[in-house]
Amino acid sequence: MIIGHQKQWQLLKKSKEKGKLSHAYLFSGEEKLGKKTLAVEFVKFLNCLDSGKIKPCNNCKNCLDIEKRIYPDFVIIEPVFLQNEKNKNKKNSLNSSKSIGIKQIKDLILKLSLRSFSSLYKIAIIDDAHLMTYEAQNCFLKFLEEPKGDAILILITSYPEMLLPTVLSRVEKINFFPVEKKEIEKYIFSKKQFNNTEEIFLIAKGKPGTVIDLLNSPDAYSNYKKTISELENIINSDISFRFNYLKKLIEENSNFLLKISEILNIWLNYFRYELLLRLNIKEKENNKILQKYSLSKIIKIINLIQSTNFLISTTNVNPKLAIELLLIEI
Numbered sequence: 001m002i003i004g005h006q007k008q009w010q011l012l013k014k015s016k017e018k019g020k021l022s023h024a025y026l027f028s029g030e031e032k033l034g035k036k037t038l039a040v041e042f043v044k045f046l047n048c049l050d051s052g053k054i055k056p057c058n059n060c061k062n063c064l065d066i067e068k069r070i071y072p073d074f075v076i077i078e079p080v081f082l083q084n085e086k087n088k089n090k091k092n093s094l095n096s097s098k099s100i101g102i103k104q105i106k107d108l109i110l111k112l113s114l115r116s117f118s119s120l121y122k123i124a125i126i127d128d129a130h131l132m133t134y135e136a137q138n139c140f141l142k143f144l145e146e147p148k149g150d151a152i153l154i155l156i157t158s159y160p161e162m163l164l165p166t167v168l169s170r171v172e173k174i175n176f177f178p179v180e181k182k183e184i185e186k187y188i189f190s191k192k193q194f195n196n197t198e199e200i201f202l203i204a205k206g207k208p209g210t211v212i213d214l215l216n217s218p219d220a221y222s223n224y225k226k227t228i229s230e231l232e233n234i235i236n237s238d239i240s241f242r243f244n245y246l247k248k249l250i251e252e253n254s255n256f257l258l259k260i261s262e263i264l265n266i267w268l269n270y271f272r273y274e275l276l277l278r279l280n281i282k283e284k285e286n287n288k289i290l291q292k293y294s295l296s297k298i299i300k301i302i303n304l305i306q307s308t309n310f311l312i313s314t315t316n317v318n319p320k321l322a323i324e325l326l327l328i329e330i
Helices: 006-017 035-047 061-067 102-113 134-145 181-190 197-204 208-216 218-235 239-252 256-279 295-314 319-329
Strands: 024-028 074-077 080-083 096-099 122-126 151-157 172-175
Touching (some): 035 061, 035 151, 074 102, 102 134, 197 208, 208 218, 218 239, 218 256, 239 256, 239 319, 256 295, 256 319
Parallel strands (some): 024 151, 024 172, 074 122
16 A cells, blocks of 8 residues: 555656656655555556556456565565675674675576566566665666666665666656655554554654554554663663663674664654754753753764664674764764
C-alpha cells in the first residue's frame, strides 16, 4: 500500500500510459519514506493481469508473485555485509562493511540481458544504490550507456551524491519527501489502531515506513521508548558510563552496525523534536532533560548524529571510535 507520494505515483503511471517509460529511474529521499514500497507497487502496475481500471489489483498471480519476490522477470539487489578475512570468525566483529559488489552487478546485467520469461519488461530494483562500490558503479554505467532489451532499472538511495555523476546523468530522478500528517493518519485509521496515535506521528516525522514498523510490531514501539530512556540516562551521566554503555552494546549485538544505525535514527528524532519545540515561539515547555543545552548545541548534536550515521553506513570508518566521539559531545 502506498502512503502519500501521489505526485510521484501519477508521474510513473502517466509515463507508462504515454509509452514514455525511462529505462532507469532514481528514487531518492530519506530512509523509511516508502521509496522501495512505491517501486514494488510500480512493478506490479506494469505486470498486473487484471483488466480493470484500478492497477495494481494485488490479487492476480503476477501481483502476488512480485510481492513474494518470486516473479521471474523481477529482481531486487541489496547490499551485503562483507567481513575482513582476519575477523570473519570473530563474534561481534566491527570490521565489516555493507556494499553492493561488482559480482552482484555483473550477475544482474546477465539476467537483464536474457529474454523476458512472461512479461514485456525485465525489471530490477537496486536498493541502497549508493553502496555500490566504485567498480560496481563503473560496471553498471556501461549497461546504462547501452541498455539491452526491455529492461527497467530503479535505483533507490538516501545519498544520491555518493553515486558517480555519470550514473546520475543517465537516470530519471524522482525525489521523495516526508508524507503529510493527514495521509499517515488515514493509514492508521484504516488499520483501526488508535493507541499512541499522536506519539506515533511525532516519532515517524512523515516517514510511512516508521509508522508501519511501529504499528506492526509492539516490540518496535517499546524499543523506541527504551532507547529514549537510555539516551536520557547518557545525557545525565559521565564519560565512564557512556563508554560502558557502548561496550555493552557491542557485546550484546552480533550485528552492531545495524543496531547502532537504528539507535542513531531514534536519537536524531529526539533532538530534532526538541529543536522544533525551541523554534516554536508558542511552545512554552521544552524537554527538561535538554534545558542545559543551547539551541546551537542541539543543532551541533543533530549534525553530528547525521554525519556519524552516514560514515558508519557508507564508509569503512571505525564505528566504535565514531560513536565514542559522538558520546563525548552529547
